[in-house]
Amino acid sequence: MTIAMDRDALNAFLARDFPQVAGSYRVESVGPEGLVARLVVDEGHLRPGGTVSGPSMFALADLAIYCAILSRIGPVGLAVTTSASIDFMRKPVAGVDLLAECRVLKLGRVLAVADALIHSEGLDEPVARCSMTYSIPPK
Amino acid sequence: MTIAMDRDALNAFLARDFPQVAGSYRVESVGPEGLVARLVVDEGHLRPGGTVSGPSMFALADLAIYCAILSRIGPVGLAVTTSASIDFMRKPVAGVDLLAECRVLKLGRVLAVADALIHSEGLDEPVARCSMTYSIPPK
Amino acid sequence: MTIAMDRDALNAFLARDFPQVAGSYRVESVGPEGLVARLVVDEGHLRPGGTVSGPSMFALADLAIYCAILSRIGPVGLAVTTSASIDFMRKPVAGVDLLAECRVLKLGRVLAVADALIHSEGLDEPVARCSMTYSIPPK
Amino acid sequence: MTIAMDRDALNAFLARDFPQVAGSYRVESVGPEGLVARLVVDEGHLRPGGTVSGPSMFALADLAIYCAILSRIGPVGLAVTTSASIDFMRKPVAGVDLLAECRVLKLGRVLAVADALIHSEGLDEPVARCSMTYSIPPK
Numbered sequence: 149m150t151i152a153m154d155r156d157a158l159n160a161f162l163a164r165d166f167p168q169v170a171g172s173y174r175v176e177s178v179g180p181e182g183l184v185a186r187l188v189v190d191e192g193h194l195r196p197g198g199t200v201s202g203p204s205m206f207a208l209a210d211l212a213i214y215c216a217i218l219s220r221i222g223p224v225g226l227a228v229t230t231s232a233s234i235d236f237m238r239k240p241v242a243g244v245d246l247l248a249e250c251r252v253l254k255l256g257r258v259l260a261v262a263d264a265l266i267h268s269e270g271l272d273e274p275v276a277r278c279s280m281t282y283s284i285p286p287k
Numbered sequence: 288m289t290i291a292m293d294r295d296a297l298n299a300f301l302a303r304d305f306p307q308v309a310g311s312y313r314v315e316s317v318g319p320e321g322l323v324a325r326l327v328v329d330e331g332h333l334r335p336g337g338t339v340s341g342p343s344m345f346a347l348a349d350l351a352i353y354c355a356i357l358s359r360i361g362p363v364g365l366a367v368t369t370s371a372s373i374d375f376m377r378k379p380v381a382g383v384d385l386l387a388e389c390r391v392l393k394l395g396r397v398l399a400v401a402d403a404l405i406h407s408e409g410l411d412e413p414v415a416r417c418s419m420t421y422s423i424p425p426k
Numbered sequence: 427m428t429i430a431m432d433r434d435a436l437n438a439f440l441a442r443d444f445p446q447v448a449g450s451y452r453v454e455s456v457g458p459e460g461l462v463a464r465l466v467v468d469e470g471h472l473r474p475g476g477t478v479s480g481p482s483m484f485a486l487a488d489l490a491i492y493c494a495i496l497s498r499i500g501p502v503g504l505a506v507t508t509s510a511s512i513d514f515m516r517k518p519v520a521g522v523d524l525l526a527e528c529r530v531l532k533l534g535r536v537l538a539v540a541d542a543l544i545h546s547e548g549l550d551e552p553v554a555r556c557s558m559t560y561s562i563p564p565k
Numbered sequence: 566m567t568i569a570m571d572r573d574a575l576n577a578f579l580a581r582d583f584p585q586v587a588g589s590y591r592v593e594s595v596g597p598e599g600l601v602a603r604l605v606v607d608e609g610h611l612r613p614g615g616t617v618s619g620p621s622m623f624a625l626a627d628l629a630i631y632c633a634i635l636s637r638i639g640p641v642g643l644a645v646t647t648s649a650s651i652d653f654m655r656k657p658v659a660g661v662d663l664l665a666e667c668r669v670l671k672l673g674r675v676l677a678v679a680d681a682l683i684h685s686e687g688l689d690e691p692v693a694r695c696s697m698t699y700s701i702p703p704k
Contacts (some may be wrong), residue, residue: 158360162636165335166334166335168330168331168333191307192307194307195305196304196305201346202345202349202367202368202371202526203342203343203345203346203349204342205308206342206345206346207340207342207345208342210341210342225335225600228375229341229375230346230374230375230376230559231372231373231374231375231509231511231559232341232371232372232373232375232648233370233371233372233373233509233511233676233696234370234371234372235369235370235670235696235698236367236368236369236370236371236415237369237670237671237673237678238671253652253654253682253691253694254652254654254655254690254691256654258536258561259508259561261654261694263680263694265670273671274670274671277670277678277680277696279650279652279694279696281508281509281559281652283536283537294697322606327469369698370650371697372511372557372648372650374531374539374557374559376531376532376539377532383704391554392513392514392515392543392552393515393516393551393552395515397675397700398647400513400515400555400698402541402555404531412532413531414533416531416539416541416557418511418513418555419558420513420647421696422675422676424481443613444612444613446608446611451590468669470585472581472584472585474582474642479624479626480623480645480646481620481621481624481627482620482625482647484619484620484623484624484649485618485620485623488619488620502611506619506653507619507653508652508653508654509650509651509652509653510619510623510650510651510653511648511649511650511651512649512650513647513648513649514645514646514647514648514649515647516653
């Protein structure tokens with residue numbers, strides 16, 4: 149397996165192409181075993197009670213999986229999510245960042261499939277799992 | 288079928304309990320056939336190219352389905368999404384609000400299931416479909 | 427919308443290409459509004475308690491959606507399901523056939539998306555909902 | 566983690582309560598890291614071209630996840646699948662058994678969530694992934 153984009157290349161790509169989200173999300177590590185991305189939790193991500201909202205977790209999984217695919221195929225700006233499924237399993241810990249651990253399960257010519265487990269930093273039990281299919285544009 | 292909360296009651300509930308999102312999302316109509324919610328699209332929802340981001344569409348579906356369930360059971364603040372599946376089918380039209388049309392398929396004692404079709408205002412073809420399960424807390 | 431294969435053409439296609447399942451599943455109607463398929467319930471589809479098994483409902487949805495796509499594009503034997511999501515909402519009535527009502531939501535060059543509601547014949551409330559993405563091979 | 570039912574107990578449970586499927590599916594191993602189940606492929610599971618059908622893979626994932634939950638909570642016959650999502654990623658190898666490797670991600674009082682990777686025996690790359698939610702009846 150070749151790494152086409154490493155952590156720094158992915159974070160630079162996010163900062164340039166996704167300035168709206170680049171402050172909240174960043175890639176922590178990239179390796180053969182997968183990619184880890186972080187949601188830096190702030191007020192905007194919270195729901196009543198202080199836990200991170202479902203859409204913020206969805207956004208984290210989406211970004212982590214997108215970056216995991218780019219880490220393998222390089223900076224393809226037009227890859228788009230075609231379908232996603234997510235299970236919310238536990239309440240995230242209030243005021244703690246979330247980490248998504250992502251693995252690429254299929255990297256085809258047209259479709260890529262990956263999944264992610266999300267957990268509150270410092271805790272093992274996952275708060276959510278997500279799987280997504282991305283459509284990769286022809287070169 | 289009884290309507291436990293109408294459009295105005297739902298919008299008032301959102302404004303009070305979800306102030307972070309109440310500016311962007313609002314309930315348009317509630318009836319026996321279902322609920323329609325609107326995403327008032329602004330810069331924060333966009334991706335490169337000017338289309339609405341996937342997470343923003345997920346958030347719209349989540350809010351529409353949540354309100355559709357509340358319209359039937361009343362203001363239960365602790366109902367939570369347990370699982371969701373979403374298909375992104377077309378690019379939303381740039382700069383146009385999105386509408387989610389939602390129907391409740393099951394309203395059980397513990398779980399509720401609903402789905403939603405999302406389309407750009409003024410266009411028939413759906414840009415996304417979504418189904419979600421909500422867990423309803425015991426009274 | 428053009429109907430490329432009608433009910434009889436679809437049932438003949440199933441009998442020829444899917445002899446293992448053609449006895450249990452058949453297309454009831456095809457029209458602009460969608461397709462209806464039937465599962466003729468027998469012992470092999472049941473679980474303890476006499477209700478139809480989850481995998482049998484999944485198979486019904488898969489076949490209904492496949493036929494709904496073929497009704498629009500003609501007999502493409504190599505269209506394959508790439509992803510599916512299903513919610514089981516109620517217990518099917520024991521000893522009663524199941525009907526799947528299916529609508530095609532997107533018919534792209536490469537991917538098609540459709541969903542289906544399944545109910546016990548004679549009852550309105552759905553026992554399951556399903557959405558699927560099919561990959562369509564290049565001509 | 567306690568193992569409430571081991572491999573032999575699970576296979577005996579299947580043989581008694583699910584005689585229709587017990588010939589095709591069996592539990593291979595149960596451990597703290599998860600459960601592995603096998604689909605003994607025969608003619609009835611095949612589609613044109615000799616590959617295992619999607620519904621047969623769904624049935625394998627369903628059974629593997631059901632058994633993984635029972636391995637933790639004991640023989641609860643009334644646990645039911647409430648939702649499932651599956652991605653079909655590669656063609657299974659013709660004439661080769663399928664193995665599902667399953668892990669329990671959440672074991673709550675009311676809901677359990679697990680996922681599974683399915684591959685053709687002897688090959689590493691997964692042919693499908695599946696996640697499911699089960700509803701557990703009150704004791």
